[in-house]
Amino acid sequence: MTTAAVSSEGLSKRYRIGALHGAYGTLRDSLSATTRRALRHEHRPDYEDIWALRDVSFDVRDGEVLGLIGRNGAGKSTLLKILTRITTPTEGRATIRGRVGSLLEVGTGFHPELTGRENVFLNGSLLGMKRREIIQKYSEIVEFAGVEKFIDTPVKRYSSGMSVRLAFAVAAYLEPEVLLVDEVLAVGDAEFQRRCLGQMENLSQSGRTVIFVSHNMQAVAQLCDRALLLDGGRIVNDGPSAEIVAEYLQAGHGSGASRVWGELDARGDELVRLRSARVLQDDAVAGSVDVRKPVGIEIAFTVLDHGEPVFPKIKVFDRQGDVAFNALDTSSRWQGPARPGEYVSVAWIPGNFLNEGLVSVDVGICSLDGTKFHHRAAESDALSFHVHDPGLGDSARGQFIGQVKGVVRPLLEWSSEER
Amino acid sequence: MTELKLEPRERAAQPPAAPAPRPPRDERVTVIRPAPRWPHLDVSEIWHYRELLARLVWRDIAVRYKQTSIGVAWAVIQPFLTMVVFSLVFGKFGNFPSKGVPYPIFTFSALLPWTFFASAVALSSTSLVTNRGLVTKVYFPRVLMPLAAVTVPIVDFFPAFIVLVGLMAYYSVWPGIGLLFAPLFLLMAGIAALGVGLFLSALNARYRDVPYAVPFLIQIWFYLSGVVYALSSLPDKWQWVLAVNPMTAVINGFQWGVLDTAAPDLGKTAVSVAATAVFFVLGLWYFRRTEPRFADTI
Numbered sequence: 001m002t003t004a005a006v007s008s009e010g011l012s013k014r015y016r017i018g019a020l021h022g023a024y025g026t027l028r029d030s031l032s033a034t035t036r037r038a039l040r041h042e043h044r045p046d047y048e049d050i051w052a053l054r055d056v057s058f059d060v061r062d063g064e065v066l067g068l069i070g071r072n073g074a075g076k077s078t079l080l081k082i083l084t085r086i087t088t089p090t091e092g093r094a095t096i097r098g099r100v101g102s103l104l105e106v107g108t109g110f111h112p113e114l115t116g117r118e119n120v121f122l123n124g125s126l127l128g129m130k131r132r133e134i135i136q137k138y139s140e141i142v143e144f145a146g147v148e149k150f151i152d153t154p155v156k157r158y159s160s161g162m163s164v165r166l167a168f169a170v171a172a173y174l175e176p177e178v179l180l181v182d183e184v185l186a187v188g189d190a191e192f193q194r195r196c197l198g199q200m201e202n203l204s205q206s207g208r209t210v211i212f213v214s215h216n217m218q219a220v221a222q223l224c225d226r227a228l229l230l231d232g233g234r235i236v237n238d239g240p241s242a243e244i245v246a247e248y249l250q251a252g253h254g255s256g257a258s259r260v261w262g263e264l265d266a267r268g269d270e271l272v273r274l275r276s277a278r279v280l281q282d283d284a285v286a287g288s289v290d291v292r293k294p295v296g297i298e299i300a301f302t303v304l305d306h307g308e309p310v311f312p313k314i315k316v317f318d319r320q321g322d323v324a325f326n327a328l329d330t331s332s333r334w335q336g337p338a339r340p341g342e343y344v345s346v347a348w349i350p351g352n353f354l355n356e357g358l359v360s361v362d363v364g365i366c367s368l369d370g371t372k373f374h375h376r377a378a379e380s381d382a383l384s385f386h387v388h389d390p391g392l393g394d395s396a397r398g399q400f401i402g403q404v405k406g407v408v409r410p411l412l413e414w415s416s417e418e419r
Numbered sequence: 420m421t422e423l424k425l426e427p428r429e430r431a432a433q434p435p436a437a438p439a440p441r442p443p444r445d446e447r448v449t450v451i452r453p454a455p456r457w458p459h460l461d462v463s464e465i466w467h468y469r470e471l472l473a474r475l476v477w478r479d480i481a482v483r484y485k486q487t488s489i490g491v492a493w494a495v496i497q498p499f500l501t502m503v504v505f506s507l508v509f510g511k512f513g514n515f516p517s518k519g520v521p522y523p524i525f526t527f528s529a530l531l532p533w534t535f536f537a538s539a540v541a542l543s544s545t546s547l548v549t550n551r552g553l554v555t556k557v558y559f560p561r562v563l564m565p566l567a568a569v570t571v572p573i574v575d576f577f578p579a580f581i582v583l584v585g586l587m588a589y590y591s592v593w594p595g596i597g598l599l600f601a602p603l604f605l606l607m608a609g610i611a612a613l614g615v616g617l618f619l620s621a622l623n624a625r626y627r628d629v630p631y632a633v634p635f636l637i638q639i640w641f642y643l644s645g646v647v648y649a650l651s652s653l654p655d656k657w658q659w660v661l662a663v664n665p666m667t668a669v670i671n672g673f674q675w676g677v678l679d680t681a682a683p684d685l686g687k688t689a690v691s692v693a694a695t696a697v698f699f700v701l702g703l704w705y706f707r708r709t710e711p712r713f714a715d716t717i
Contacts, residue, residue, distance in 0.1 A: 011451075015715065081714065085451060085558035088711040094451040108556045111478055113485045118478075125474040126557050154485075 003097065004059040005178055005209040006083065010092035013053040013078050013233075052078040054233040055092070062097075063207040065200070067214065067224035067241050069248055075233040076213045080182045083211065098209075101127060101176025108167075112156035116147055116166055119155050123170045137173045145169035172199045178209045197223065217358060217384060221245040249287060249384060257287035257385050268377030271307045271338060272365045275300040279361075279385045280346065288386040291409070292395050293351045295385070299363050300344045301377060307338045308367050310376060312345040315362040318355065324407045328366070328373075352396055352411035355404060360384040458707030464560050471559055475567040479542075480574050494575035495582050498534055502527040509647045516652035518680045524586045528677050529646040529670045531579055536608045536666055537637045538572035543616025544633050547624045547717060554624075555714050562706065565616040569609055576605075583677065595679030597672065604672035607695050611665040614698030617706040624709065624717045645670055651681065662690040665698065 053075045060066050068076040081087045083094060084102045109126040110119050120141055124134040134141075142148055145166040147158070155163055181200065200223055204210050214220055220227055220241055227244035229237035237244050249256045257279040266273040280296035281289045289295045299312050311334035316324045327347055364378030389395050396411040397404050465472070484490040502523055509515040510522030517525035543565035547554055550564055587593070623629035644666035650658055651671075661667050668691030671683040 082451060085449070086555065087714045088454045089451065090453055092453075096449040096451070097447075099447060100449055102557070108552055111482060113482045114478065118481065122474055122478055125471040126553065126559070131470055 003062045005062045005064070005098060006060040006094065006096050006211065008059075008083075008092070008094040009057050011053055011056040011079065011082060011089045011094055012051060012091040013075075013082060013087070014090040015050045015052055016048070051233050053082070053089070056230075056233070056235055057092075058228060058235065058238065060209055060211065063204070063209055064226060065204040065210045065212065065224045067212050067220035067227040067244075068230060069214070069217065069220055069227055069245065070230035074230040076230055077182060078233075079230070080180055080211065080213050084180050096178055098177030099128070100178045100180065101171070101174045102180040102182070103168075103171045110155055110163060110167060113154055115154055116142075116145075116151040116158070119166065120170055123167065124174075127171060127174050128176075129174060141166075141169045141173050144172065168199075175203075176208065178211070179203055180211050182213045217245045217249060217360070221358070249386075257383060258285050259379070259382050261379075266377075267379050268301075268365070271303065271305055271367075272310055272377045273302045273304065274363065274365065274377045274379060274382075275302055275342075277361075277363045277379070277382050279383050286385065288388055291352065291354060291356060291387050291389045295349045295351075295354070295387075296346045297349065297361055297363065297383065298344060298346045299365075300342070301365050302342050303338045303340050305338070305340055309334055309336060310338045310365050310367045312343075312347070313364050313366045313373065314347050315364075316349070316354075317360045317362075318357070318407045322407060324354070324359070353408055354387050355406055355409040356387050356389055358384055358386055454711035458704070458710070460562070460703060460707065461560065465562060465566075468559055468563060472563050472567055475563060476570045479567060479571045483571065483574070491574075491578055494578045498527065498530045498579050499582060501530060505530075505647055515647060516649040518649040518651060518674065518678070520592060520678050520680065521590050524583075524590050524592055524678065525649070525674070526647060527583060527586055528674050529644075531576060531583060532605060532608050532669050532673045533641065533644060533646050533666065534579070535572050535576050535605065536612050536669070537641070538575065539569040539609065539612035540615050540619070540637060541633055542571060543568035543612065544619035544623055544629055546616070547620045547713060548627075551717050554717055561710050561713055562617070562703075565613060565620045565706070568620075569613045569616055573609075587677065592678055594677050595675065597675035597679070597682060598677060601673050601676035604669045604676070607665060607672075607692065608669045610699050611669075611695045614695070614700070614702035617699075617702035621706040621709045621713075624713045640664070640666065643667075658684075658687060659690070662687040663694045665691045665695040667691060 056075070056079060068079060070076050078087075082089050083096065084100070109123045111122065114122065120138065121131070121134055125131070142151055145162070145168070147162050147166055150158065150162065155166075158166070179200070197219060200210055200212065204223070210223075212220065212224060224241040226239065227237075227241035228235050229244050229248055237247060258276070259278070260276040261267060261274050266275065268274055276298075277300070278285050278296075278298045279289065280286065280298055281293055286295075297314050299314075301312070303310065311329050313326065313328040315326050318324045329345055329347070360381050361383040362378065362380045363382045364373075364375045366373040366375050366378075368374065389397060391397075391401070393399055396409045484493065487493065489496075505526045506523040510517065510526070515522070546564040546568040547561065553559075554561065554564070619629050619633065643661060643664050645661075650661060650667055653661070658667075668683060668688045672688065674680050675682050
């Protein structure tokens with residue numbers, strides 16, 4: 001089909017930064033600013049224009065799954081906010097054919113005092129479902145969420161897992177023609193993320209149109225037919241998702257093999273700051289690594305002050321966004337109180353351990369807080385790299401050429417004998 | 420918890436949410452364009468969202484007295500005790516004029532529409548900020564929020580009204596022909612409250628001063644509405660000035676109905692009706708004008 005389900009012509013969104021400051025101020029601030037301007041006969045406005053989105057035009061075919069990618073502040077979320085009509089564009093126009101739905105962030109529209117049943121109806125209406133539709137699908141929704149026993153209990157007594165499941169179940173049964181999804185995968189547990197992905201696959205296979213915003217490059221590459229790369233509010237690349245994602249990662253943007261934080265955007269608190277992070281193999285930065293050789297995750301950071309013990313930590317995710325493992329530096333160096341200085345740590349992931357595909361890494365500098373890690377300086381999805389197998393038969397896959405399942409793919413030592 | 424494994428694209432998962440055969444296509448077309456310079460109220464859109472409105476009203480009503488031990492009795496106790504205090508302070512010691520009916524029933528009959536109006540203004544003025552999570556995450560006509568908030572305090576009106584009927588029986592006061600108009604006067608209070616609520620909620624989306632100003636505003640308004648004294652005892656000139664306050668006509672009209680006091684002056688009532696319309700239109704205009712920025716500034 002060639003009908004455009006979503007069609008955007010020159011969408012632009014301008015934010016006035018000065019005016020936005022006023023948003024958090026008081027009436028008095030605005031009044032005094034106005035008076036000041038009047039008294040000094042100043043005509044210069046005390047705001048700055050920022051174009052969060054500039055002249056964005058594209059068509060999404062009926063049944064197409066489109067990914068929107070780009071760095072933070074590239075305009076992805078603004079574009080989605082305009083398409084969901086949460087905010088209006090400054091210029092341009094867009095048309096959407098068919099019923100529009102959006103996967104809400106978990107718990108949006110849930111009222112803690114209301115029971116599960118009441119919340120299903122409330123959330124359903126917020127998503128644009130009619131009462132009879134909700135009644136029709138009610139039992140399936142509750143069953144999918146697995147909360148039958150607690151359906152008449154106020155949601156405030158639910159575990160977070162239960163409310164997440166219920167919220168998602170409502171959205172899963174909305175069945176819109178155009179589904180807009182913003183970064184839902186960033187919240188919720190792995191189970192929820194998987195369900196979201198599964199539901200999106202379903203929708204796209206039943207011919208519905210999906211627009212999906214994510215920092216999760218694996219998910220975009222895997223789920224979307226096509227991707228738009230945004231930068232500075234403009235579309236800078238448009239094409240098949242795998243290509244766009246690969247180019248984006250290669251360009252070292254956002255989540256790639258190397259990351260440097262400047263003085264202004266350095267992650268951290270009063271004790272530690274992240275400076276840079278890199279993926280290393282054979283003494284070089286590597287976006288694509290050989291599965292047979294060790295991979296180094298290098299973290300450079302600054303300790304600003306004397307303080308409680310801190311240590312570097314990495315969290316490694318497989319291509320489906322599941323946690324493969326957590327690892328922290330347990331050496332005695334980090335047992336004592338932190339001392340100011342510049343540090344570089346490298347975590348070596350052994351060769352023949354990871355599975356193939358995209359791997360992403362959260363890096364962080366932590367201290368211990370009882371039974372929890374206190375992330376003093378952390379960046380999720382700080383690094384990502386592609387693991388490949390040259391296929392010479394000396395890796396864990398041997399001569400097998402199909403897909404090897406599993407989070408890891410270790411080369412084990414086998415002992416076999418004939419009896 | 421059932422495990423749902425994500426398989427590669429060609430082998431889709433078979434989740435519980437297996438897609439139903441595709442429903443007939445909804446031919447709705449959504450057009451997104453910059454905010455109009457001259458906003459209008461899209462009544463057909465509000466009609467389209469009527470179920471959500473009902474759901475929001477119902478949510479607030481359901482939550483209103485949850486985890487309180489005496490629940491909806493609050494709707495009776497509050498105006499009743501207020502009436503007792505007013506009767507002692509203003510009726511007994513102050514000897515305030517009360518249109519020739521016993522002071523307790525005079526002030527109680529004024530407190531009913533007033534309490535509705537005051538709660539409606541208070542609830543609607545914070546409605547957007549209270550529901551910030553929804554405003555920044557989901558689209559729906561924002562007008563629904565103050566509209567729902569104005570509707571909610573109606574539930575408190577009915578139990579209190581039953582008490583009024585009891586008081587009328589106790590004092591042998593009988594309603595007059597004006598009772599037929601009482602719902603119209605209450606509607607007028609609702610529209611005036613909505614106008615004020617639309618304005619204040621939009622203002623509150625941007626300035627957090629509003630919650631501080633509202634109780635003060637309501638207090639002043641209270642003394643200008645003739646709840647504790649009969650306005651008819653004021654010089655005529657001042658009655659005309661106070662007619663700009665819609666609540667003077669509402670209270671006069673409501674008392675005319677339930678207490679069969681003198682019918683409200685047509686001219687002054689017309690001034691109040693006009694003022695209500697102005698409040699409503701200005702409030703709505705400001706609301707619709709600032710609406711496109713709510714999600715950005717709230």
